[in-house]
Amino acid sequence: MLINNPDNVTKDNDVFPICLRTSNLENSSSLQTYLSVGGYKQIQRILKEKISPEKLIEEIKISGLRGRGGAGFPTGIKWSFIPNDSAGIKYIVCNSDEGEPGTFKDREIIKKNPHQLIEGMTIAAYIMGAQVGYNYIHGEIWEEYESFEKALAEAKKANFLGKSICGLNFDFELYAFHGYGAYICGEETALIESIEGKKGQPRFKPPFPATYGIYGRPTNVNNTETYATIPWIMQNGGESFANIGVENSGGTKIFSVSGHIEKPGNYEIPMGMPFKTLLELSGGVWKGRKLKAVIPGGPSTPVLPAAEIMKATLDYDGLKNSGSSVGAGSLIVMDETTCMVTTLKRLSYFFYEESCGQCTPCREGTGWVYRVIKRIVDGNGKPEDIDLLLDVSKKISGRTICALGDAAAVPVLSFIKHFKDEFKYFIKNGKSMMDTNS
Amino acid sequence: MIKIKIDGKVLEVKPKTSIIEVADKVGIDIPRFCYHKKLSVAANCRMCLVEVKNFAKPLPACATQVMEGMEISTKSKFTKDTQKSVMEFLLINHPLDCPICDQGGECDLQDTAVAYGANKSRYTEEKRVVFDKNIGPLISTDLTRCIQCTRCVRFLKEVGGMAELGLIGRGEHAEISAYVDKSVESELSGNIIDLCPVGALTSKPFRYSARSWELSRRSTISCHDSLGSNMEAHVKDDIVKRVIPKENESINECWISDRDRFSYEGLYHKDRINLPLKRVKNQWEEIDWEEAYELIEKNITDINTKKSDQIGIVCSPQSTLEEGFLLKKIAKELNTSHIDYHLLEKSFSKNNNWLGCKIDEIESHDAILVVGSNLKHDQPLLAHRFRRYANKKNNFSIITSYDDFHSTHCLEKIIVNPSAYLNYLLMILKEIQLITKYKINSQGIKNTLKVLKSSNETKKIAQSLLSTKSKAIFLGHQILHLEDGDNIKFVAMHIAQATEATLGLLPGDANSVGLNELNLNSNNISTDKILSQKKEAYIMMNFDPLYDYHSPKKINDALKNAKFNLAISPYISDSFKEFDVVLPMTPFTETSGTFMNMEKRIQSFSAVTPPFGQARPGWKILRVLANFLQFEGFLYDSSEDVKADAMIELDKKNEYILIDFKPSKITKGLETLNLIKANDSDMIVRRASSLHKNKKNQNCCLINPSTMLKKGLIDGQKIMISSSEAEVLINVKADENVCSNVIAIFGKQDETFSLGMHNKVKIKKA
Amino acid sequence: MLTKITRKKIDRELKKFPIDQKQSAIIAALQIIQTENGFLTDELIAFAADYLAMPKIAAMEVATFYNMFELKPAGKYKISVCTNISCALREADDIVCHLRKKLNIDFNEITKDSKFSLKESECMGACGGAPLMTINNHKMYEFLTPQKVDQILEELD
Numbered sequence A: 001m002l003i004n005n006p007d008n009v010t011k012d013n014d015v016f017p018i019c020l021r022t023s024n025l026e027n028s029s030s031l032q033t034y035l036s037v038g039g040y041k042q043i044q045r046i047l048k049e050k051i052s053p054e055k056l057i058e059e060i061k062i063s064g065l066r067g068r069g070g071a072g073f074p075t076g077i078k079w080s081f082i083p084n085d086s087a088g089i090k091y092i093v094c095n096s097d098e099g100e101p102g103t104f105k106d107r108e109i110i111k112k113n114p115h116q117l118i119e120g121m122t123i124a125a126y127i128m129g130a131q132v133g134y135n136y137i138h139g140e141i142w143e144e145y146e147s148f149e150k151a152l153a154e155a156k157k158a159n160f161l162g163k164s165i166c167g168l169n170f171d172f173e174l175y176a177f178h179g180y181g182a183y184i185c186g187e188e189t190a191l192i193e194s195i196e197g198k199k200g201q202p203r204f205k206p207p208f209p210a211t212y213g214i215y216g217r218p219t220n221v222n223n224t225e226t227y228a229t230i231p232w233i234m235q236n237g238g239e240s241f242a243n244i245g246v247e248n249s250g251g252t253k254i255f256s257v258s259g260h261i262e263k264p265g266n267y268e269i270p271m272g273m274p275f276k277t278l279l280e281l282s283g284g285v286w287k288g289r290k291l292k293a294v295i296p297g298g299p300s301t302p303v304l305p306a307a308e309i310m311k312a313t314l315d316y317d318g319l320k321n322s323g324s325s326v327g328a329g330s331l332i333v334m335d336e337t338t339c340m341v342t343t344l345k346r347l348s349y350f351f352y353e354e355s356c357g358q359c360t361p362c363r364e365g366t367g368w369v370y371r372v373i374k375r376i377v378d379g380n381g382k383p384e385d386i387d388l389l390l391d392v393s394k395k396i397s398g399r400t401i402c403a404l405g406d407a408a409a410v411p412v413l414s415f416i417k418h419f420k421d422e423f424k425y426f427i428k429n430g431k432s433m434m435d436t437n438s
Numbered sequence B: 001m002i003k004i005k006i007d008g009k010v011l012e013v014k015p016k017t018s019i020i021e022v023a024d025k026v027g028i029d030i031p032r033f034c035y036h037k038k039l040s041v042a043a044n045c046r047m048c049l050v051e052v053k054n055f056a057k058p059l060p061a062c063a064t065q066v067m068e069g070m071e072i073s074t075k076s077k078f079t080k081d082t083q084k085s086v087m088e089f090l091l092i093n094h095p096l097d098c099p100i101c102d103q104g105g106e107c108d109l110q111d112t113a114v115a116y117g118a119n120k121s122r123y124t125e126e127k128r129v130v131f132d133k134n135i136g137p138l139i140s141t142d143l144t145r146c147i148q149c150t151r152c153v154r155f156l157k158e159v160g161g162m163a164e165l166g167l168i169g170r171g172e173h174a175e176i177s178a179y180v181d182k183s184v185e186s187e188l189s190g191n192i193i194d195l196c197p198v199g200a201l202t203s204k205p206f207r208y209s210a211r212s213w214e215l216s217r218r219s220t221i222s223c224h225d226s227l228g229s230n231m232e233a234h235v236k237d238d239i240v241k242r243v244i245p246k247e248n249e250s251i252n253e254c255w256i257s258d259r260d261r262f263s264y265e266g267l268y269h270k271d272r273i274n275l276p277l278k279r280v281k282n283q284w285e286e287i288d289w290e291e292a293y294e295l296i297e298k299n300i301t302d303i304n305t306k307k308s309d310q311i312g313i314v315c316s317p318q319s320t321l322e323e324g325f326l327l328k329k330i331a332k333e334l335n336t337s338h339i340d341y342h343l344l345e346k347s348f349s350k351n352n353n354w355l356g357c358k359i360d361e362i363e364s365h366d367a368i369l370v371v372g373s374n375l376k377h378d379q380p381l382l383a384h385r386f387r388r389y390a391n392k393k394n395n396f397s398i399i400t401s402y403d404d405f406h407s408t409h410c411l412e413k414i415i416v417n418p419s420a421y422l423n424y425l426l427m428i429l430k431e432i433q434l435i436t437k438y439k440i441n442s443q444g445i446k447n448t449l450k451v452l453k454s455s456n457e458t459k460k461i462a463q464s465l466l467s468t469k470s471k472a473i474f475l476g477h478q479i480l481h482l483e484d485g486d487n488i489k490f491v492a493m494h495i496a497q498a499t500e501a502t503l504g505l506l507p508g509d510a511n512s513v514g515l516n517e518l519n520l521n522s523n524n525i526s527t528d529k530i531l532s533q534k535k536e537a538y539i540m541m542n543f544d545p546l547y548d549y550h551s552p553k554k555i556n557d558a559l560k561n562a563k564f565n566l567a568i569s570p571y572i573s574d575s576f577k578e579f580d581v582v583l584p585m586t587p588f589t590e591t592s593g594t595f596m597n598m599e600k601r602i603q604s605f606s607a608v609t610p611p612f613g614q615a616r617p618g619w620k621i622l623r624v625l626a627n628f629l630q631f632e633g634f635l636y637d638s639s640e641d642v643k644a645d646a647m648i649e650l651d652k653k654n655e656y657i658l659i660d661f662k663p664s665k666i667t668k669g670l671e672t673l674n675l676i677k678a679n680d681s682d683m684i685v686r687r688a689s690s691l692h693k694n695k696k697n698q699n700c701c702l703i704n705p706s707t708m709l710k711k712g713l714i715d716g717q718k719i720m721i722s723s724s725e726a727e728v729l730i731n732v733k734a735d736e737n738v739c740s741n742v743i744a745i746f747g748k749q750d751e752t753f754s755l756g757m758h759n760k761v762k763i764k765k766a
Numbered sequence C: 001m002l003t004k005i006t007r008k009k010i011d012r013e014l015k016k017f018p019i020d021q022k023q024s025a026i027i028a029a030l031q032i033i034q035t036e037n038g039f040l041t042d043e044l045i046a047f048a049a050d051y052l053a054m055p056k057i058a059a060m061e062v063a064t065f066y067n068m069f070e071l072k073p074a075g076k077y078k079i080s081v082c083t084n085i086s087c088a089l090r091e092a093d094d095i096v097c098h099l100r101k102k103l104n105i106d107f108n109e110i111t112k113d114s115k116f117s118l119k120e121s122e123c124m125g126a127c128g129g130a131p132l133m134t135i136n137n138h139k140m141y142e143f144l145t146p147q148k149v150d151q152i153l154e155e156l157d
Ligand SMILES: Cc1cc2nc3c(=O)[nH]c(=O)nc-3n(C[C@H](O)[C@H](O)[C@H](O)COP(=O)(O)O)c2cc1C
Pocket: A066, A067, A068, A069, A070, A071, A072, A073, A078, A095, A096, A097, A098, A099, A100, A183, A184, A185, A186, A187, A188, A189, A221, A222, A223, A224, A226, A402, A403, A404, A407
């Protein structure tokens, strides 16, 4: 029994449904439904007309599509890194390992509109000359893993995957791969290690996956949402996509809203929408309370106090100007009762727990940070702890193999920056400022 | 070549080198823990982070390749601050128990902490504690000290050839572990002691026996195989406390095998003798040297040496050039040509008895074929070069009867019984002849080829030998233990000629190449013959007559029959029962001498400690013996003097006769493979206790599960094995790596030595 | 040691990878074995390793790296509750307290009758449905309230 959010606001959500195109329809995940909205037409057209990969990449460059996995790297440019002259097998991988607190958009795509992802990946495979693809799915969303396997079988049966796709001269095999509980496997090289049957320890780069990926072969990794956008761009052209958003941020983006919000859920909205509007769409802060802060893109993006976020627009430049970033588009909303010290403790625990352990600053530093904050929360904080936390975090940042180390430092630095008084209060009084308020 | 700047110095360097390699070359010190020039780059410790102009973040020097115009600062404040902070992270969970740590005084972490650490720790939280694991009798673990550099993990996987250790768990809880308290089994495992930059892995036998600064370090050469590894013995109070590798890139690189490292324990075994012994009514009686020599002189002069070949002389192939040379000279004076050092060989034609190329040229070949070697045990360290080659070049083939290369990538792996080696080589030759029209000048081979059909595998090997420029065929010394070893060599020579390949042997013992070159056995009289011809007297030097010779019964009978037997040996045991006098000689650590290794490299060494008790170096014993026997020309003052004369002898060109091909038969039924484990190879290693604490594969023989099924045997069952010499009761162990229809019996072990080494045995369920 | 069905399931996973890359199926293989057995023993891990022709220690590394593997006996129903930020903000704490009290066990413990065990979990990638939990890794329950938890547990035999 899957309990669904009865209040999911899909009705307001149909402004620009691109990735979630079928989500309002009945039986949204079925092949039939996807076909009914024009699904698999694009791959068919591309194969039939033998459109050159260069031309397609150009279209994607025009669209301004940027990777939706967090770093926002322009997708068209990324795809042109895959060597097209190399003989032998090439891989493409879909990164559906979302496990950063606050992210749950890829799950929605897999659950509601898997075929669009499949078509997107097939087009990508055609463009990059890949023969095999994997969709790496986060361990805990098992039901989505299983339903995706079903969608794959359906697509295969209908000849949208496998040998001679659509009866034309292109072969592509796509498989589902499930993780089993390791956030770090969202990092693309850890994910590759994981597919190779190893523990998910990120690789040192260079070499990048584009030249040395799965089994040492050229490999392209993109986020689920990135791939799922492709068929729409192919259908409507790069320009229409770019026009939906704002400068530097083309198209729509799914924002996942969670935490102290009336109607948590995924909202696919045009880039550049003011945060305020989205807050209204999602029913406002829950229980009629006041907004205290928002983490706009998952914990690896800096937290913004209410005043800042209320001024912000939801696009790459907008959030950057406000001192944060889009990240994976996971807005975590915190109301006035939230204790920032205990919240930071939980986040620090997350990074401590999820550090893969291979490089020194992250392995040792995340534990150190967590223990200090825990000590503060336990009532044993010392005045110099704030500086210590800042210093240790800065020394993790920029010195690790992968970006988890940097990510771990972000909440510490930004929480203390914006809510230093709360930390000071906790250290001085051995209890949360919020305890006195309530 | 590209131009870079490092600490202001402009350098021209090869592209694709890492910053740390450049720095090491020009003597700029960059601290590091995980990087090791012989292992893959992990870049996980982050100690080597350095500032590079135009990069906001510091870059790991070990993993960053230089680029044109790069400007690196290893001493800037930014670099120093970064390194200091990494050091701080490394120390927060480290116990800092240097005073009680065996690594104290030679610890990279300690040294680096002194140079880069802060004087006071800001970490006040609780430290991590990791439970220690038992990974075997050689390596002691103290994992709380581990800094997760994974050098040990990478070594075992990349050099040891098998992933035996891993980093289990994740994050701060990640710890080094074998698969559940399993012992590490690699024959090279001890190297991880050297590799561990902290005191997490230390030597179990050495533990607590000395502090590093109390030891004097002396160079020596391994006597356990023909690689001739360079080593350093660490000595305290005239006792060898431990042995570590001495880097020699063209021989042992920076490694040694476990038997090289831990055999020193055997030097101080209770079997060592420190006075001459004479046998009186089945008892040993200690006598002084004078008396011993007089006794020998009396007995020898009793023998009529006017008649030739009345005395047989057999020495170990571990004998130094000096010892060999003196023995040869003594033999001449004794009017005997019956002198030999082949203890296991049944075939010993003298040509192609060395590697055929330099050790560091092995990997430069485009294709390699190895025949009849259990590389891991025969050549524990050299095996690494073959593994590395195989994994890199995908053009390595092997024909053997025990597959100890299972995790190595081979082009072809033919696992057959030893008596079929010859046939497979002939099949390869046939294939080559078909393609190249190579003329074979041996009628015997021609006749055999006519009726032979080649297989897919042999075709592929032939192809790989033909389609490449430089190639090599290496024969394991085991093939010489076979009756048709010379035939195998002969056919291999033809293959080598037809394909212009290097042909080499992987000789077993430390100086077998040297003694061969010395032409010690100038008359081609085998030990076998020397024994069966029943001499008046025997002189045997530096081996165990029963364990080290392939037919204990034969040697025992011969000794029983003789009037007088003299042994020169560091040890005494039941094996020496038939001797009248035993002279205590010193092992390699207590004598000077010279070995010629497999690539014909001459390496001399000096004693690292004075002799034990009144034992004397072999060359001195022989010299004085000659003096007592009043032979002329034995007035040597030093081993260098002996060596000088020996070198003259070496320079003589020896003409070898080629032995022609005789077709041989493939054994029907169960065939024996005599496996000699690395740690059983000689008298010293057999007595090194820690090497034998792990009782794996002791008291058992190995049979392929399919053969067991056919014979109705079950794993662990006791069977009676009988050879022409003895019967022993032993457990069977199923082992998929043994060729079917082969029973692998461990040679030189207590339980099985009495069987001798024969290719045919009978088994009976007990 | 591995049943025929288990082997078959692993074989199906193996089809996803090149034949010389069997190790790629180790996560799937361990998951299949764990689903059948409840948790992983050293022997089971070794069997999986042998089956996929990989070093045992490498399989051990995998089994100890991924959180959803159990290396100690778990309850017949392993309840994993996410306590990460989005869930925490939506009072996952209450759910945890409720479960603790109701089952009378703490995290990483098993009830006396071995029916339930409780685990704290990191983000499950479904924060929109917070607070949430999974039972035996593969079944997720969202928008939890103490009442709902009672109802769910009641439905389990
Ligand atoms: C610690 C860490 C976790 C990550 N987790 C995810 C993830 O769950 N999903 C994802 O798409 N990208 C994740 N990424 C980013 C990926 O490494 C990679 O940049 C991304 O999948 C590329 O896809 P895109 O270009 O479509 O964004 C993570 C990165 C790091 C450093």
